[in-house]
Amino acid sequence: MTTALQYTLSGLAIGGIYALVALGFHIMWSAARAVNFAHGDTLMLGAVLAVLGVDAGLPLPLACLLAIAAGGVFGVVLERFAVRPFTGTNASIGWMLTTIAVGIMIEALATMQFGGFSRPLPSPGVAKPITIWGAGIYPQELLIPVVAVAAMIGFRLLQKRTLVGRAMQAVAHNRQAASLMGIDVNRIVMLSFGLAALFGAGAGVLVAPVIQVSATMGVLLGLKGFAVAIIGGITSAPGVVVAGLIFGVMEKFVEGYVSTAAREIVGFGSMIVVLLAFPQGLFGKREIFKV
Amino acid sequence: MNALFRLGFALLALTLVAVPLTAGNEYELRLFMLFLIYGIIAVGLNVLVGLTGLVSLGQAGLFALGAYTGGILATRFGFDILFASLGAAVVSGLFGVLLAYPTVRVRGVYLAVVTIAFGLIVENVAIEWQSLTGGTTGLSGIPGPNILGFPLTGYAFYGVLAVTLFAVTLLAHHLKWSAYGRAMLAVSQSETAARSLGVNVTAIRTLAFVVAAMTAGIAGSFYAFLNAYISPDIFTFSDSIRFLLMVILGGAASTFGPVIGAAVLTYLPELLQQFAEWQKFAYGALLLLVMFGLPRGILGTLSKLSGRLRPVARGIDPREGTPAAEFLRDGARGSAELVTDGLTVRFGGLTALSAASVRVGPGEIHALIGPNGAGKSTFVNTISGFYGPTEGSFSLDGIPLAGRKPHRIARLGLARTFQNTELFGEMSVLENVMVGVEQRRRYGLAGALLRTPGFRREEDACRRAAIGLLDLVGLAEYANEAARFLPFGHQRRLEIARALAARPRLLLLDEPAAGLTSGEIDDLELMIRKIAVLDVSILLIEHHVDLIMAVADTVTVLDYGQIIASASPSVVQADPRVIEAYFGSPLVQASVTEAA
Numbered sequence: 001m002t003t004a005l006q007y008t009l010s011g012l013a014i015g016g017i018y019a020l021v022a023l024g025f026h027i028m029w030s031a032a033r034a035v036n037f038a039h040g041d042t043l044m045l046g047a048v049l050a051v052l053g054v055d056a057g058l059p060l061p062l063a064c065l066l067a068i069a070a071g072g073v074f075g076v077v078l079e080r081f082a083v084r085p086f087t088g089t090n091a092s093i094g095w096m097l098t099t100i101a102v103g104i105m106i107e108a109l110a111t112m113q114f115g116g117f118s119r120p121l122p123s124p125g126v127a128k129p130i131t132i133w134g135a136g137i138y139p140q141e142l143l144i145p146v147v148a149v150a151a152m153i154g155f156r157l158l159q160k161r162t163l164v165g166r167a168m169q170a171v172a173h174n175r176q177a178a179s180l181m182g183i184d185v186n187r188i189v190m191l192s193f194g195l196a197a198l199f200g201a202g203a204g205v206l207v208a209p210v211i212q213v214s215a216t217m218g219v220l221l222g223l224k225g226f227a228v229a230i231i232g233g234i235t236s237a238p239g240v241v242v243a244g245l246i247f248g249v250m251e252k253f254v255e256g257y258v259s260t261a262a263r264e265i266v267g268f269g270s271m272i273v274v275l276l277a278f279p280q281g282l283f284g285k286r287e288i289f290k291v
Numbered sequence: 292m293n294a295l296f297r298l299g300f301a302l303l304a305l306t307l308v309a310v311p312l313t314a315g316n317e318y319e320l321r322l323f324m325l326f327l328i329y330g331i332i333a334v335g336l337n338v339l340v341g342l343t344g345l346v347s348l349g350q351a352g353l354f355a356l357g358a359y360t361g362g363i364l365a366t367r368f369g370f371d372i373l374f375a376s377l378g379a380a381v382v383s384g385l386f387g388v389l390l391a392y393p394t395v396r397v398r399g400v401y402l403a404v405v406t407i408a409f410g411l412i413v414e415n416v417a418i419e420w421q422s423l424t425g426g427t428t429g430l431s432g433i434p435g436p437n438i439l440g441f442p443l444t445g446y447a448f449y450g451v452l453a454v455t456l457f458a459v460t461l462l463a464h465h466l467k468w469s470a471y472g473r474a475m476l477a478v479s480q481s482e483t484a485a486r487s488l489g490v491n492v493t494a495i496r497t498l499a500f501v502v503a504a505m506t507a508g509i510a511g512s513f514y515a516f517l518n519a520y521i522s523p524d525i526f527t528f529s530d531s532i533r534f535l536l537m538v539i540l541g542g543a544a545s546t547f548g549p550v551i552g553a554a555v556l557t558y559l560p561e562l563l564q565q566f567a568e569w570q571k572f573a574y575g576a577l578l579l580l581v582m583f584g585l586p587r588g589i590l591g592t593l594s595k596l597s598g599r600l601r602p603v604a605r606g607i608d609p610r611e612g613t614p615a616a617e618f619l620r621d622g623a624r625g626s627a628e629l630v631t632d633g634l635t636v637r638f639g640g641l642t643a644l645s646a647a648s649v650r651v652g653p654g655e656i657h658a659l660i661g662p663n664g665a666g667k668s669t670f671v672n673t674i675s676g677f678y679g680p681t682e683g684s685f686s687l688d689g690i691p692l693a694g695r696k697p698h699r700i701a702r703l704g705l706a707r708t709f710q711n712t713e714l715f716g717e718m719s720v721l722e723n724v725m726v727g728v729e730q731r732r733r734y735g736l737a738g739a740l741l742r743t744p745g746f747r748r749e750e751d752a753c754r755r756a757a758i759g760l761l762d763l764v765g766l767a768e769y770a771n772e773a774a775r776f777l778p779f780g781h782q783r784r785l786e787i788a789r790a791l792a793a794r795p796r797l798l799l800l801d802e803p804a805a806g807l808t809s810g811e812i813d814d815l816e817l818m819i820r821k822i823a824v825l826d827v828s829i830l831l832i833e834h835h836v837d838l839i840m841a842v843a844d845t846v847t848v849l850d851y852g853q854i855i856a857s858a859s860p861s862v863v864q865a866d867p868r869v870i871e872a873y874f875g876s877p878l879v880q881a882s883v884t885e886a887a
Contacts, residue, residue: 085583086582094586096400097578100532108569108574261415264414265416265419272393275393276393279396
């Protein structure tokens with residue numbers, strides 16, 4: 001029983017990270033029908049910059065904020081130069097490859113700055129584990145899923161209550177109609193990529209004290225975040241967050257009872273199965289086919 | 292095969308013979324053999340990515356499957372390289388079929404993610420299934436290659452790889468320039484139009500996946516023999532990216548592009564080693580540079596330049612063609628009768644079409660008209676198989692069609708054009724029409740790959756038929772132009788020629804006059820009359836009343852999904868319900884007048 005609770009709690013922590021990454025994919029996809037395939041590297045950037053900031057003598061909160069802000073800037077720049085030139089064309093191969101290319105470059109730069117080894121970000125959140133019915137967990141880990149859900153709710157409020165948010169929804173529904181209504185679609189797409197990158201870098205900063213920070217930490221987390229977005233339904237913000245949390249818990253159980261390799265097999269296998277059974281994801285809207 | 296391709300294959304053969312003779316040492320030869328293996332993968336992947344337009348980022352997974360199958364067959368069961376590689380091709384091919392299945396439902400980035408997931412799953416199964424694969428320590432002690440008991444020494448093994456790469460390149464080239472290749476290109480450019488011409492889209496995509504998977508499998512098995520050791524970390528996501536980049540860099544859809552791309556990306560890491568820690572960065576920068584600077588790849592850019600320097604003749608002499616009348620009337624066939632019985636289509640709560648019963652008689656020109664939103668498009672899309680009817684049935688010459696797929700319906704003799712033209716934009720005008728002739732093909736895959744005499748005869752007949760049809764619609768002088776460069780009026784005509792290429796007995800024209808000038812509409816009227824005497828019934832969906840009144844034998848009027856009239860043009864013109872549907876009721880008009 002304690003083991004099951006332990007797996008559930010740690011699963012929710014890593015699931016919260018997937019949820020934040022997937023939420024970023026949702027935001028980008030809604031705005032541009034394209035995503036940053038190197039979104040995992042945005043997360044890595046957040047984590048690595050936070051560690052480097054602390055190394056440089058900055059106080060922890062300031063280092064974290066700067067790292068997240070830098071991540072946001074990265075998202076905006078990447079959208080402008082790697083995604084936008086290719087979104088007009090029908091094929092997705094263009095922006096997929098350019099964003100992957102930028103990811104490779106960022107990863108190479110980070111390796112040079114950070115070194116090939118990995119280390120955690122010091123944080124008061126991991127100073128002392130707390131015990132809940134026998135299961136030990138760091139406060140930091142409890143914080144992650146809470147932040148993920150809060151981010152989703154905040155994003156929904158932004159969409160419902162603000163002009164920018166409503167413009168985002170309009171662009172998601174119909175780009176052309178939105179631009180005819182006087183919405184600057186390019187600006188909205190840029191903002192969306194920036195926001196998604198903020199969530200991504202934020203996830204990196206959140207997870208940095210719990211797992212080891214390294215230049216290569218982003219690839220797999222990014223791919224899993226995308227898998228989660230597809231499982232939950234990339235058109236649904238609550239859907240991807242819920243799917244992320246479930247995915248994290250499922251992973252911990254498989255990892256705990258079988259092995260790490262089995263974790264990846266089950267995780268990605270379940271994505272394929274869900275996609276075949278529900279092409280629009282578990283909570284997504286079906287897109288109508290017209291001749 | 293034209294002279295340029297002959298030259299290309301001669302150069303390839305020469306290189307393959309010359310390199311081992313000039314290789315300075317063992318290492319150089321080994322590196323070149325690695326290039327041959329990557330070349331085999333890239334050529335196969337090009338069929339999937341370049342021709343069929345499907346992105347696979349899991350090719351390393353198929354490569355790994357081939358390597359492990361070959362390696363295990365050799366170590367455990369003592370298979371020689373021939374049978375081990377055949378086994379690898381079969382196993383990878385089967386997984387290719389499996390991977391093709393999702394394309395029925397998802398494409399684009401979703402498909403790319405499925406292939407990524409597949410690659411990661413294979414990698415992790417190789418780690419997990421220790422009893423078979425040796426887990427993370429890998430599979431070692433793979434014996435030196437031998438064929439039927441004769442050991443292959445260095446140069447002999449090289450010969451096997453070189454011959455395989457040459458053969459795979461040649462076969463892929465043959466595939467591209469056959470009905471299969473044309474169907475693949477067509478599917479990637481407009482799936483809807485390809486279906487409507489009788490192309491079995493699922494079968495074509497599966498074929499492309501199987502080709503890409505089997506070549507990757509064979510390459511994997513060769514790799515296992517070359518390396519004598521394999522482990523899961525050889526087959527990662529970044530390798531999948533590299534394989535894809537080989538195709539894009541060399542030139543997607545070109546014959547030699549993937550080979551060139553494979554060569555560049557095999558030797559480039561060697562050159563980049565001098566950048567030391569900047570090596571990976573330089574690799575990413577190169578990928579970015581290719582996407583922005585050479586989106587068509589090396590060969591694509593070269594052929595574009597040479598096309599500008601030495602343009603090919605724009606047209607083809609129509610005398611080279613088979614007259615359209617001869618082509619369309621060939622064999623015992625007559626125009627067909629289409630009958631719909633109580634056809635109803637609902638989308639959620641909306642009834643788009645309500646119990647529509649229409650009969651298009653054999654040899655008739657039947658017009659279907661109605662105000663916007665009357666259900667005309669729904670009707671067209673239903674009888675061509677794109678929407679399923681909620682209730683009711685429809686048949687062509689008594690053969691029930693409800694529930695059949697679009698390509699089946701097309702093969703039974705119903706072809707259509709599209710309201711928003713759906714051409715294969717990157718293909719030439721002639722090739723567009725040749726795709727339509729595809730369903731008459733009698734040669735199989737083996738015929739196409741080996742270029743049998745029967746294949747050549749049929750290809751020639753197909754080309755001549757296409758030229759004849761282009762002549763019928765007056766486009767022979769644009770035959771070699773890319774379809775997307777045609778002016779709009781000509782695009783409409785090309786759609787008609789393409790639909791006729793499927794040898795329909797009933798032709799469905801979906802608003803063919805939309806967007807045409809009045810002069811072009813007069814031409815269209817003549818063309819419809821010309822087609823009608825060639826044993827083709829015509830169902831014309833149109834807004835343009837003058838055209839309908841001039842050509843139609845019968846006019847059917849739809850309003851709010853219901854048929855309100857069906858009779859000769861003059862009778863329909865006088866029908867008060869038709870007038871009301873178009874202009875509103877006289878009562879409303881009167882009250883408006885009073886109010887004013």
